[in-house]
Amino acid sequence: MATATKKAHAGPSAARAARGGSEPVSLAFRTYQDNGEGYHWEIVDGAGKILAQSGSFASEDDAERAARDVHESARLASFASQAVKQRDAVVA
Numbered sequence: 001m002a003t004a005t006k007k008a009h010a011g012p013s014a015a016r017a018a019r020g021g022s023e024p025v026s027l028a029f030r031t032y033q034d035n036g037e038g039y040h041w042e043i044v045d046g047a048g049k050i051l052a053q054s055g056s057f058a059s060e061d062d063a064e065r066a067a068r069d070v071h072e073s074a075r076l077a078s079f080a081s082q083a084v085k086q087r088d089a090v091v092a
Helices: 014-019 060-076
Strands: 003-005 026-033 039-045 050-053
Touching: 026 060, 039 060
Parallel strands: none
Antiparallel strands: 003 026, 026 039, 039 050
């Protein structure tokens, strides 16, 4: 299980704003198996609230690999505070 500490950005995060503070929010990535034999990852805050969940993976290794990829990529992500007016439809 990988853990991450949220660093301050230019604007306040939703979790930080909800708490009314400016201290970093403790986040954790965890993997689990659902009742249908699929594996998932999720991001939870220090209070155990689920902030994000993945789709289903065929194995625990695949779910953990994906969670680690998201964790590492998030460190490099830029933050843009923009309201999305309309999302493009996803074609499956």
